[in-house]
Amino acid sequence: MKLDYELLTDLYQLTMAQGYWECGQRDVAACFHMYFRDYPFKGGFAVACGMAQLAEIVETFAFSDDDLAYLSSLDAPGGGPLFKPAFLEHLRTFRLSVDVDAVPEGTVVFPHEPIVRVTGPIADCQLIETALLNCVNFQTLIATKAARVCLAAQSPVAEFGLRRAQGAAGGVWASRAAVVGGCASTSNVLAGKLFGLPVSGTHAHSWVMSFPDELAAFRAYARAFPNNCVLLVDTYDVEQGIRNAIEVGLEMRARGERLAGIRIDSGDLAWLAKTARRMLDEAGLADCGIVLSNDLDEHTIQSIRDEGAKVDSWGVGTKLACAYDQPTLGGVYKLSATRGPADAAWTDRLKISESAAKLTTPGVLDVRRYFYGDGERLAGDMVFDVNAGARCETIVDPADDLRQKNLSGLRFETLLKPLARKGETVLAPALRDALAARERTQAGLSTLDESQKRMLNPHTYPVGLEYGLFERRRDLVVRLRGIA
Amino acid sequence: MKLDYELLTDLYQLTMAQGYWECGQRDVAACFHMYFRDYPFKGGFAVACGMAQLAEIVETFAFSDDDLAYLSSLDAPGGGPLFKPAFLEHLRTFRLSVDVDAVPEGTVVFPHEPIVRVTGPIADCQLIETALLNCVNFQTLIATKAARVCLAAQSPVAEFGLRRAQGAAGGVWASRAAVVGGCASTSNVLAGKLFGLPVSGTHAHSWVMSFPDELAAFRAYARAFPNNCVLLVDTYDVEQGIRNAIEVGLEMRARGERLAGIRIDSGDLAWLAKTARRMLDEAGLADCGIVLSNDLDEHTIQSIRDEGAKVDSWGVGTKLACAYDQPTLGGVYKLSATRGPADAAWTDRLKISESAAKLTTPGVLDVRRYFYGDGERLAGDMVFDVNAGARCETIVDPADDLRQKNLSGLRFETLLKPLARKGETVLAPALRDALAARERTQAGLSTLDESQKRMLNPHTYPVGLEYGLFERRRDLVVRLRGIA
Incomplete structure (x- = not known):
């Protein structure tokens, strides 16, 4: 439109x-x-x-002929046209x-x-x-909201609120404003194209669900995106998801590739992030980052960091793109x-x-x-x-x-x-x-x-x-x- | 755009x-x-x-050449192009x-x-x-918000939240959705044109402020809009504003015209609406309606009606167009x-x-x-x-x-x-x-x-x-x- x-x-x-x-x-x-x-x-x-x-x-x-035709069609509530023809002529050349x-x-x-x-x-x-x-x-x-979120996060924040933004252009300009405020990137491709913003993304639960099992889904994703592999581990059970990601991460390493990260999108994020860090480190995947998402804002991010979770990046959607609390x-x-x-x-x-x-x-x-x-x-x-x-x-x-x-x-x-x-x-x-x-x-x-x-x-x-x-x-x- | x-x-x-x-x-x-x-x-x-x-x-x-050129310019975080040329060719004819x-x-x-x-x-x-x-x-x-507001209002509601809406398209589609939910009209001209919605409006404080005094401003407005005259009475002092509106309303009547209404946009709306109704009735302007606006939602509207104010129509902006409370x-x-x-x-x-x-x-x-x-x-x-x-x-x-x-x-x-x-x-x-x-x-x-x-x-x-x-x-x- x-x-x-x-x-x-x-x-x-x-x-x-x-x-x-x-x-x-x-x-x-x-x-x-x-x-x-x-x-x-x-x-x-x-x-x-x-x-x-x-x-x-x-x-x-500038007013187009189409605009003026529309304005000339409007009636005053008490009868008669709302706009005078001479005024509409004035608008025709108005700058x-x-x-x-x-x-x-x-x-x-x-x-x-x-x-x-x-x-x-x-x-x-x-x-x-x-x-x-x-x-x-x-x-x-x-x-402003983005600046607050980024001050709390201290590590890179990706904005991905388009699906909950208020309308299409709201989403596009929200993504740009989020980057102006400090976000490292946005998931919004149109905003990336229009404004030259860095774009980023992982994969959705539906990717996992469309395969026979989670391990098959992770393997297919790692094959398709060896240079961009962040695995979403919470489709069925987070700890099993982390174990599956570790298995695929070790396979990638054997091929000379790197599992860039895992993303956790539900549950108690602070607790799960600490658990995931320990499991990844124990498996020798200290270079695999942790990405958190799910209804985050500056307050939840600060609380997760206050609990000592080490988080490499954050995905912030709804509460940023529509400034939920105000x-x-x-x-x-x-x-x-x-x-x-x-x-x-x-x-x-x-x-x-x-x-x-x-x-x-x-x-x-x-x-x-x-x-x-x-x-x-x-x-x-x-x-x-x-x-x-x-x-x-x-x-x-x-x-x-x-x-x-x-x-x-x-x-x-x-x-x-x-x-x-x-x-x-x-x-x-x-x-x-x-x-x-x-x-x-x-x-x-x-x-x-x-x-x-x-x-x-x-x-x-x-x-x-x-x-x-x-x-x-x-x-x-x-x-x-x-x-x- | x-x-x-x-x-x-x-x-x-x-x-x-x-x-x-x-x-x-x-x-x-x-x-x-x-x-x-x-x-x-x-x-x-x-x-x-x-x-x-x-x-x-x-x-x-459909993906344009421009879209595909943009997608082909994106790099994977780990290096190399994010999208394969053969996939982009697939997108070129994708429907x-x-x-x-x-x-x-x-x-x-x-x-x-x-x-x-x-x-x-x-x-x-x-x-x-x-x-x-x-x-x-x-x-x-x-x-949904509009339906709630209209259920509370019982008399016509005009949506005019564009200035506080989340982005341009957010505002345009919000106006349409507000009418779907029950609003009688919107102030949003583009939404009116695009979707055939009834549009409405009165005038702003700046109209009054741009004249030497309020009475001169009201008279000029009544001359310009004899069939659509709703006067905003709270630029300086509401009760004096109502008196000035009454003076102009009686002048209009003498010319065979009608003061359609007055709008109150600040102060204690329930109390002012009752005062205005009494003053208008005493002046013989029982056919002059009262329009209220200023940060209204379903709860404030219900409270104003519960206090017995008789309100002919409502202007609802911010809290409707961005669904302020959620x-x-x-x-x-x-x-x-x-x-x-x-x-x-x-x-x-x-x-x-x-x-x-x-x-x-x-x-x-x-x-x-x-x-x-x-x-x-x-x-x-x-x-x-x-x-x-x-x-x-x-x-x-x-x-x-x-x-x-x-x-x-x-x-x-x-x-x-x-x-x-x-x-x-x-x-x-x-x-x-x-x-x-x-x-x-x-x-x-x-x-x-x-x-x-x-x-x-x-x-x-x-x-x-x-x-x-x-x-x-x-x-x-x-x-x-x-x-x-």
């Missing part, structure tokens, strides 16, 4: 676009930011991902003219800071909102400033909510990341208005103004990088490459303190508004409450 | 296919069944979905020759009964396994029988596990659904071997052999219907249509007892193995434990 990103949107984005077009707002420029409010998985960081697909969305965004800035994939990011900024005509900004949120929310979630990031995309055609400057915009944590931040924003020393350890992130600059280098927690931190004198870098200008993508190839993003993830995680990478109750990283921006936002709340 | 289903698979399916091809197993016929083991969402039923995409998978399955039987979309289904059956050459059966599981698992999950179904696809080229009959195959609940069932299976009376109420489902038939009409719970039920004398129908024969789909257009599937869902749910539709601790529906099949399975376990 082919996915047309121009229609991969909520209907209201198109009706609002018609509304803006009709009521003279079409030339109003807008600035939107995408950010999330809560640490995913109760962890201490997130890994940004989704920017390669976002570039693809921007590049392919995005947004500027998009985003953190590179693999950047370690935190709540309340912009990950993506979109500026341009307000309708353009909204027409890509849904697809942008869909890809950045989901892929950031999966890259299947959405909840990132939002909020209007923060507008500028009319005659305006010299941007006007702040704010959505007020009942809680300080859900209040939006006005302005055209970017993030300064401060480092201790020569860049080896993160100190704090400052959200600032690019037009106002940083008046002082004190940051204020947007959800709790008693939490402040002075970052003056520290080295910093600015996080948002150009992804598109006037609707044309300018993202360098190196910023689309999943394996380069994986290196960025590793480098970024190494700048976090161990306390921020803890699985349980990690240390909260300081992210705040630049002091002047904090004050501007406070004043705007007071003013808007008055005019609502 | 275009999704090629032939590579939408785990690598091991392709390596195993090469293994079967090489070691003379290629002419072995196999029978696989897809089923799930646990009720999703701790509920009392599931709604089958995903068969329309499964038909698309079967229809488009599926499987028979697929499946329950129609919208069928109410239960744990431990086959939803899809695939028979054919063993490699063919495995090459579609991953894509089949991906689509049937996910869509059945979402259709983001995978966990359905499996298990080999149950093989037949060699010289065999007259099928040989039973079984995967043994440590628990009775995870044991597979051998044979070539189908399901008889028994009804009380003339079909108005379900009595129980029998899993039986189509070649052995039903020796007696007593069913045995596969996970607990003390639970048995005699269904003799009751009317029954058989659930699996042909979807493909020798790789050619035979699925009637009526069985691909999402709106027809939604009717099947409604009809199916009406045959369930209220106790089976309860949200909390529902009654368990009797599904069991035909008595002779139960005995065959038990004997096979004993035998396989011996030869493993």
Whole structure:
């Protein structure tokens, strides 16, 4: 199936676009930011991902005759066509003219800071909102989950969750995000082909079941794959399966080949891994690795390692590919400033909510990341208005103004990088490459303190508004409450 | 992006296919069944979905030159090419020759009964396994969630979870599955176009924020959409927003138009809905409906209704589109029988596990659904071997052999219907249509007892193995434990 990103949107984005077009707002420029409010998985960081697909969305965004025929067929609930013919004609030649800035994939990011900024005509900004949120929310979630799993595993992790992933493209981009987050490989062949990811796999229980007995199945597999032989030992009885694998491993050795590993996919994995290691070592197959799989996540992996099992690699499926314990990031995309055609400057915009944590931040924003020393350890992130600059280098927690931190004198870098200008993508190839993003993830995680990478109750990283921006936002709340 | 289903698979399916091809197993016929083991969402039923995409998978399955070039580029971990040139040549002209039987979309289904059956050459059966599981698992999950949400809501539910869905295609098929499960409409325009689903939407907070004040924003929207005017009232302050909406609603009435509704997207929804209803009624706008949204699911909706709020329709996003509280179904696809080229009959195959609940069932299976009376109420489902038939009409719970039920004398129908024969789909257009599937869902749910539709601790529906099949399975376990 082919996915047309121009229609991969909520209907209201198109009706609002018609509304803006009709009521003279079409030339109003807008600035939107995408950010999330809560640490995913109760962890201490997130890994940004989704920017390669976002570039693809921007590049392919155009309405076909087919799209327009479909839109013209829609009726308003109260009768009459939903879209006006003149608006559909406008869409026929419509091209995005947004500027998009985003953190590179693999950047370690935190709540309340912009990950993506979109500026341009307000309708353009909204027409890509849904697809942008869909890809950045989901892929950031999966890259983060993968990073957590890989931190726990310490040895290579293969992602193989496609069969439990949420839909086909969900699976394909999930596999890519898993590699960005740190996975060594994926079982997903299409993702391997599309994104140049390492692919890997062993065999299924059905292979064993289709032969008269397990030993015959193992022998046939070893003959077929002498350079890639990992035997799944739990179809009938794990210990007997290990004995059969050892028999085949010794036969392979006699032929000058090597049994690369055995995989255990059920039962008490920690206990079985230790048993298997002992049996393999006693048989002289110390070079045969142990692969574990079956409903693993960062917590079960940590527990298995804590029990002293020596595991050479891990297969992680369901709980990674759909981020089982928290299947959405909840990132939002909020209007923060507008500028009319005659305006010299941007006007702040704010959505007020009942809680300080859900209040939006006005302005055209970017993030300064401060480092201790020569860049080896993160100190704090400052959200600032690019037009106002940083008046002082004190940051204020947007959800709790008693939490402040002075970052003056520290080295910093600015996080948002150009992804598109006037609707044309300018993202360098190196910023689309999943394996380069994986290196960025590793480098970024190494700048976090161990306390921020803890699985349980990690240390909260300081992210705040630049002091002047904090004050501007406070004043705007007071003013808007008055005019609502 | 275009999704090629032939590579939408785990690598091991392709390596195993090469293994079967090489070691003379290629002419072995196999029978696989897809089923799930646990009720999703701790509920009392599931709604089958995903068969329309499964038909698309079967229809488009062919390896392109591009695919083969990619596969030939892969190396085995131990060195040398992973795939042999002769096998890749075999794939070049490969066409599926499987028979697929499946329950129609919208069928109410239960744990431990086959939803899809695939028979054919063993490699063919495995090459579609991953894509089949991906689509049937996910869509059945979402259709089931939607059915639960709609049972709780009682008034129309619009699905609008695309921005939080897991990937683009995840979002598109999720929207379709949500409609199959009972949703009145979706906000997802691409899903609307692809599958002929009703689409709907209101406007966003950004519409309001882009105008000088809320009243100006509401007036502009009412002018732009006199036949489709639902105003979002919680950008700044909900009660003031309702007052502004009332002012615009009265202006519309004076022009002979109608304010269709207001939408509340934050705060205490039950309290605000009751307040809004009172304010609208007092203003003479009794015909203005109330739409609620914001992190809703079946439980919050039920609680809001229990408090007496009168809600005309609901927008349900995140928690529906990714099935937040249980983001995978966990359905499996298990080999149950093989037949060699010289065999007259099928040989039973079984995967043994440590628990009775995870044991597979051998044979070539189908399901008889028994009804009380003339079909108005379900009595129980029998899993039986189509070649052995039903020796007696007593069913045995596969996970607990003390639970048995005699269904003799009751009317029954058989659930699996042909979807493909020798790789050619035979699925009637009526069985691909999402709106027809939604009717099947409604009809199916009406045959369930209220106790089976309860949200909390529902009654368990009797599904069991035909008595002779139960005995065959038990004997096979004993035998396989011996030869493993």
